[in-house]
Structures are given as C-alpha cells and as structure tokens.
Amino acid sequence: SAVISQKPSRDICQRGTSLTIQCQVDSQVTMMFWYRQQPGQSLTLIATANQGSEATYESGFVIDKFPISRPNLTFSTLTVSNMSPEDSSIYLCSGEGQGYNEQFFGPGTRLTVL
C-alpha cells in the first residue's frame, strides 16, 4: 500500500489569487492523479500527473487553470490559478503503484474561495 499526504489540508483564499497543493507519496507510484470533489458529490478526474512530462487533462480542465507538476515518482503539485468562488471544492490526489489494482487517496485539500 501507499500512504499519501497533502498540504495544505485546507485554505481560504481570495478571488483572483492562486493556490498550490502539494501531494507526497511514501513510496514510488507509477501513476498519480488529481481529482475534484464538491461536498456531497462524486469525484471528477482533473488530470493524470505524468512524471517528467506534461499532465494529461480531462475534458473541461486546462493547463492554464490547473498547472500540474510531477518532478519525480513520489511528488506532485496542483495549482488552482486565478481562483473564483466556483473553484471552492475538495481537491484530492491519488497514486497507483505498479502491480497494484487500486488507487490510494490523500486526505484532500478543502479550498474555499471568497
């Protein structure tokens, strides 16, 4: 299994600013993902974070709004840029190790944009 930590756990931000969320895995994983989850809703995949190359974004999500880095196999960041109240959500990262069937999720970052 893998243990995933995220920083910050929560934040309250002003409209127009940006926030970078960090995701750290305690062991090497082949795949890392970023999700968004509105309270009481399901998880929506934002992008797959690729090590050493540009992330692969899902429909409706773009790099300018959600730039993602993954400099190595155990770390990734997601930036929420030029925030608006509609970006208020829980952001979760996950990792999938080689040979694992499942994804392991971080505790999430609860973002509130005023």
Next chain:
Amino acid sequence: GQQVMQIPQYQHVQEGEDFTTYCNSSTTLSNIQWYKQRPGGHPVFLIQLVKSGEVKKQKRLTFQFGEAKKNSSLHITATQTTDVGTYFCAANDYKLSFGAGTTVTVRA
C-alpha cells in the same frame, strides 16, 4: 472515459438489515472497482472485479460483476453503524470514472 450510473443515491437502513447498491454501464467494462468514503474522509479501495460473473466476499460485503460486464452490485448484510458512508463504484479504463455514489445512513 466510461460512464457508470449508480443507484440508489441514498440508502437509509435499519441496523441489522441488508441493502444493495447497483452500478450500471451502457458499455462493457474492462473491470470495476468499489470504494468507500466515510464522512469527512477520503475514498478507500474495497475491491476490484475483473471477470464476467465474478463474485467476491469481504465479511458482510458481497460484490458481483454481471455476466455481460455492464453492471455490478454491492450487497451488505446485517448492516452496522460502521457501514455508514458513501460507496462508489468506478469504471477502470486506465483511469477511474466514478459513479455518483450511494450514501448510506444507519438507524440504530
């Protein structure tokens, strides 16, 4: 990605009773995973089903994958308060597409 429909959205269960949540797809699924998310927590993997007609059990939880690999179900027997949370199915096609989830509350 593949889309899965999950019903019911909410399940209010008397402690000790059984219930089932269903996951349906219009297309054939490679495999399907189930996750549980406790209130205020993050999703935790429960099981993956790969084979047509597969049935797997985890204590009081029984997971089934349909013969056509287009539907799946999770059946919980003798519900306990520890079963409270949201159960998600997710179609796995190199990335997960989550269903809407079934949120379970338990009456003691």
